Amino acid sequence: MGVKIGLLVLFIMGASWTCDAREVMTTSLSSGETMISDVSVVVLQINHQEPEGEVKGSEVGRNENVCSMCIEFAGQAIEYFENNKTQTEIIRSLHKSCSRLTLFEQQCVTLVDYYGPLLFLEIESVQPGDFCRKVNLCGQKVIISPPVSEDKCEICHHAIDEVLLKLKDPDTQLDILQALLKACDTVENFVKKCKILVLEYGPLILNNAEQFLESTDICTAIHACTSTVGVVQALPIESETLISAM
Incomplete structure (x- = not known):
């Protein structure tokens, strides 16, 4: 049993090593109904000066404001989750918040549906600063793009x-x-x-x-x-x- 637990720990640690830009929108989307609109618009507008047509992968450079927002929103999201809001309620709130993004609504919904279940796997133990560094919002540039x-x-x-x-x-x-x-x-x-x-x-x-x-x-x-x-x-x-x- 001890060996199996040890191997599970190794797997989880390995999975965390592979977490890259695919998760970067998770923090933003998990920040609750009152936060997702602000952080999503900020991140998307950094390199989407002409947001017409399909949203493609965008690069977000090292930005202290984005980093600060990520840490703040991630902390609020964790607190939001700890207030016993169910996963279904959180997803529903995020879908509602996505409607505020207008041109990016469908991409937002796609990200919520895909990354939501992955977020719930680690939200109980993740620390805001560590999470934002892991997804590179507080580090080198990342690529934001929905899974294809x-x-x-x-x-x-x-x-x-x-x-x-x-x-x-x-x-x-x-x-x-x-x-x-x-x-x-x-x-x-x-x-x-x-x-x-x-x-x-x-x-x-x-x-x-x-x-x-x-x-x-x-x-x-x-x-x-x-x-x-x-x-x-x-x-x-x-x-x-x-x-x-x-």
Whole structure:
């Protein structure tokens, strides 16, 4: 069980590495009915001086105002979510807000429908500043464009490929272990035991992760892809069963 949890952590971290400009509108759209109009118009107007016809991918340069707005709106969006508004209510509010964008209404609705479910996966734990840096609104320029041919299944497979690539990098493995050790500091009464588990089983998990991901259809297991086989089976880990130290 411990190994499976460790692999899930690796997958999530890998997925976050692959998050790029496709998610950049997520923060804007998740900011609630009163915020989406302002931030969307600002971002779209940066390089859309002639917004006629179909909206194409636009580049947003490093801009302190956009960064500040992203952090502020992301913080408000998280607070908005914590006020127990349901996902359906949030999507409905965002659709209503999209109508204010006039020429960009359809593109806005498309982005809400596509990125909404992805947003809800991380909104409970994401920090505004970290999120805005991750989507490059507080960094180098990004490209904003609605998804054309990629679906959840393709994105998932791309994430798995990126994870496998990262796992072959010794520096990345060290970074992962350091991150896990740092996370142990938040486990009040079990910091020492947590770090012992990380040091003892972390390298083992990393060594088996590559083989596991190559032989197991993770994307089907998490329902990102339609199953074409009966049951997804995990590759046995070359280790004795983990014994909880708690």
